[in-house]
Amino acid sequence: MTTTAAARAERLTRARKAQAERGVDALLLGPSADLAYLTGYRPPALERLTMLVLPTHGDARLVVPALEAPLARDHLGELDVEVAAWPETDDPVRLVGDALAAAGAARGRLGVGDQLWSGFLLRLQGALGAASFLPASAVTRQLRMRKDPEEVQALARVAAAIDQVVEGLAGLRWAGRTERDLYRDIEQAIRDTHDEFGFAVVASGPNAASPHHTATGRVIQPGDPVVVDIGGRLDGYCSDTTRTLVVDEPPPGFRELYALLHAAQLAGCAAVRPGVTAAAVDAACRDPITAAGHDELFLHRTGHGIGLDEHEEPYIVAGNDEPLEPGMAFSIEPGIYPRGHYGARIEDIVVCTDDGGRRLNTTSRDLRIVS
Amino acid sequence: MTTTAAARAERLTRARKAQAERGVDALLLGPSADLAYLTGYRPPALERLTMLVLPTHGDARLVVPALEAPLARDHLGELDVEVAAWPETDDPVRLVGDALAAAGAARGRLGVGDQLWSGFLLRLQGALGAASFLPASAVTRQLRMRKDPEEVQALARVAAAIDQVVEGLAGLRWAGRTERDLYRDIEQAIRDTHDEFGFAVVASGPNAASPHHTATGRVIQPGDPVVVDIGGRLDGYCSDTTRTLVVDEPPPGFRELYALLHAAQLAGCAAVRPGVTAAAVDAACRDPITAAGHDELFLHRTGHGIGLDEHEEPYIVAGNDEPLEPGMAFSIEPGIYPRGHYGARIEDIVVCTDDGGRRLNTTSRDLRIVS
Numbered sequence: 001m002t003t004t005a006a007a008r009a010e011r012l013t014r015a016r017k018a019q020a021e022r023g024v025d026a027l028l029l030g031p032s033a034d035l036a037y038l039t040g041y042r043p044p045a046l047e048r049l050t051m052l053v054l055p056t057h058g059d060a061r062l063v064v065p066a067l068e069a070p071l072a073r074d075h076l077g078e079l080d081v082e083v084a085a086w087p088e089t090d091d092p093v094r095l096v097g098d099a100l101a102a103a104g105a106a107r108g109r110l111g112v113g114d115q116l117w118s119g120f121l122l123r124l125q126g127a128l129g130a131a132s133f134l135p136a137s138a139v140t141r142q143l144r145m146r147k148d149p150e151e152v153q154a155l156a157r158v159a160a161a162i163d164q165v166v167e168g169l170a171g172l173r174w175a176g177r178t179e180r181d182l183y184r185d186i187e188q189a190i191r192d193t194h195d196e197f198g199f200a201v202v203a204s205g206p207n208a209a210s211p212h213h214t215a216t217g218r219v220i221q222p223g224d225p226v227v228v229d230i231g232g233r234l235d236g237y238c239s240d241t242t243r244t245l246v247v248d249e250p251p252p253g254f255r256e257l258y259a260l261l262h263a264a265q266l267a268g269c270a271a272v273r274p275g276v277t278a279a280a281v282d283a284a285c286r287d288p289i290t291a292a293g294h295d296e297l298f299l300h301r302t303g304h305g306i307g308l309d310e311h312e313e314p315y316i317v318a319g320n321d322e323p324l325e326p327g328m329a330f331s332i333e334p335g336i337y338p339r340g341h342y343g344a345r346i347e348d349i350v351v352c353t354d355d356g357g358r359r360l361n362t363t364s365r366d367l368r369i370v371s
Numbered sequence: 372m373t374t375t376a377a378a379r380a381e382r383l384t385r386a387r388k389a390q391a392e393r394g395v396d397a398l399l400l401g402p403s404a405d406l407a408y409l410t411g412y413r414p415p416a417l418e419r420l421t422m423l424v425l426p427t428h429g430d431a432r433l434v435v436p437a438l439e440a441p442l443a444r445d446h447l448g449e450l451d452v453e454v455a456a457w458p459e460t461d462d463p464v465r466l467v468g469d470a471l472a473a474a475g476a477a478r479g480r481l482g483v484g485d486q487l488w489s490g491f492l493l494r495l496q497g498a499l500g501a502a503s504f505l506p507a508s509a510v511t512r513q514l515r516m517r518k519d520p521e522e523v524q525a526l527a528r529v530a531a532a533i534d535q536v537v538e539g540l541a542g543l544r545w546a547g548r549t550e551r552d553l554y555r556d557i558e559q560a561i562r563d564t565h566d567e568f569g570f571a572v573v574a575s576g577p578n579a580a581s582p583h584h585t586a587t588g589r590v591i592q593p594g595d596p597v598v599v600d601i602g603g604r605l606d607g608y609c610s611d612t613t614r615t616l617v618v619d620e621p622p623p624g625f626r627e628l629y630a631l632l633h634a635a636q637l638a639g640c641a642a643v644r645p646g647v648t649a650a651a652v653d654a655a656c657r658d659p660i661t662a663a664g665h666d667e668l669f670l671h672r673t674g675h676g677i678g679l680d681e682h683e684e685p686y687i688v689a690g691n692d693e694p695l696e697p698g699m700a701f702s703i704e705p706g707i708y709p710r711g712h713y714g715a716r717i718e719d720i721v722v723c724t725d726d727g728g729r730r731l732n733t734t735s736r737d738l739r740i741v742s
Binding site for chain 2: 043044045046066068070071088089113114116117118120121134135209210212214299300301304311312317319
């Protein structure tokens with residue numbers, strides 16, 4: 001995270017304002033993108049509770065295991081957040097209660113991080129019987145969904161990094177090697193270009209019909225389509241792109257299917273502009289596939305928001321009437337999956353700008369022939 | 372996960388028996404080690420709900436996003452668990468409610484996975500107003516804490532894998548390179564020996580006083596102690612070991628400090644046997660350090676259980692009066708951290724056997740000199 005202390009302080013202020021508007025008395029955030037967004041600190045989620053207590057009125061406090069207090073202080077820097085370190089035999093939930101009580105919020109409406117482990121929420125509910133709990137995203141989604149220019153730059157940088165990996169796919173050997181071999185090569189390429197590896201779907205032949213396929217020992221054959229869906233993290237922000245390859249010569253009917261998919265993805269990207277709803281973008285992308293009679297083969301929503309989390313709001317899905325706004329960033333990733341045969345998907349990250357959608361992934365969307 | 376379908380079926384039976392004994396009407400498990408332990412399926416935790424509904428009496432059902440249903444079915448295999456796939460615009464919480472209602476458990480006591488995201492728990496609580504919720508670990512900890520012989524073998528295999536990485540540390544160049552450079556080398560070595568990289572603490576000089584230090588651009592110098600705490604995953608099970616190195620010549624006083632730490636770690640390992648409490652093992656390890664006047668420099672508990680999760684029960688910590696039983700596996704990892712100077716830690720995974728503790732990590736615990 002390269003965000004300055006001043007930018008983080010301003011985010012804390014905006015969070016408190018949003019809390020006040022929504023009648024939330026405090027946020028309780030564990031290790032998560034929400035915590036990273038507000039404080040720059042993102043420890044792994046583990047069994048020792050780390051929790052930012054952010055009262056709408058009153059002092060912010062980070063409850064942190066004593067052994068991680070030095071690390072937390074380094075990350076917080078100048079930020080006006082007090083560190084409350086708890087030794088191993090102490091009860092961190094009591095410290096959270098103390099911080100809330102000090103701010104007069106212990107009986108209030110508390111927004112708990114959506115990804116906080118339930119074991120902690122149950123303990124908080126047990127200890128704070130007079131409080132009520134709601135998801136913190138009621139507050140944080142509004143802040144995180146619209147990326148500021150610095151965040152869009154970070155997303156563009158990490159998109160360029162994953163595009164570099166995509167450009168390298170043609171240089172790999174495919175035929176005769178297993179999905180797992182290719183996974184290893186791609187994992188290494190992601191590591192070489194990102195701070196952290198995220199994930200890699202390498203789904204060949206009939207396996208390509210399973211959108212979240214895990215790479216297996218299947219040997220890739222000439223004539224196989226291969227769906228490659230990959231991502232990593234750079235400076236805290238995530239990449240995510242999908243390209244479909246074919247080894248040597250596509251199987252019968254595949255070129256036509258791919259042309260349809262390509263047209264659908266273009267239509268989805270073209271639909272992006274401020275004021276258009278997420279659902280309308282999903283429909284724009286889905287309609288060509290439905291018109292061709294393949295609606296049941298497009299198994300999933302059109303896309304998901306992306307930022308400090310790989311998947312976040314806004315979701316590009318039927319029923320989501322959220323109007324797009326400049327700064328929203330999300331995937332457009334239609335797929336067609338004829339089960340038992342093969343599958344195909346094309347995915348780019350797109351940012352909504354004042355006058356349309358800007359693709360952050362810029363590699364060719366043409367069908368890629370490899371060998 | 373190499374567990375057979377028969378073994379998993381038997382675990383489901385044991386879980387239901389434990390539920391009945393504890394008055395729990397159903398378990399609700401998201402992606403987690405609990406789910407992997409019972410079903411062999413471990414998808415990543417994401418915003419689309421995957422949830423095993425395991426009623427004490429009645430049919431088990433796995434609620435799963437439609438696009439992951441093929442993957443889930445492959446993993447479940449012969450296991451007697453029905454798959455309830457939900458399309459993108461459906462509400463999976465309703466499907467969970469249906470599964471509970473079918474088993475007559477919708478108003479019962481429900482054990483929710485400790486690591487389930489709170490956003491899901493809040494929705495479940497909203498939808499199932501007549502139910503009460505408790506942590507699933509009330510049931511699953513008893514099952515998972517005592518490893519069966521097959522699990523102990525898996526832990527021994529992954530311990531051997533990380534020991535191989537430890538043996539390679541002396542072959543790396545340390546002086547003049549950054550913590551991050553070394554992190555990269557070690558990360559690669561863990562990948563080469565495990566299915567998945569877990570983590571690597573590479574903490575040099577004064578940074579070694581921060582137990583969970585994140586590798587930085589600090590250049591490692593002759594005279595630096597370096598704490599290396601590393602782990603990964605193989606066949607679903609985790610490794611975790613720590614060794615302390617010194618580049619060239621230790622700083623004044625360090626050999627004595629290390630000798631004390633070494634003695635404490637030996638004492639901790641020697642204290643392990645059935646019937647001894649976790650707290651007593653912590654005390655056995657801590658006492659030598661306290662006797663030398665350094666109690667405040669041993670910042671953390673002595674250890675944590677390990678298995679399908681890197682950290683799980685039993686925790687080796689003051690106040691935990693759980694008596695050890697054969698099959699329990701945990702770390703013994705005392706550390707001494709004089710802030711501003713340096714730090715040291717030694718960690719092995721130990722399994723409680725009928726007649727004592729068996730170290731799964733078997734590399735030398737002597738101070739390692741590297742260059």
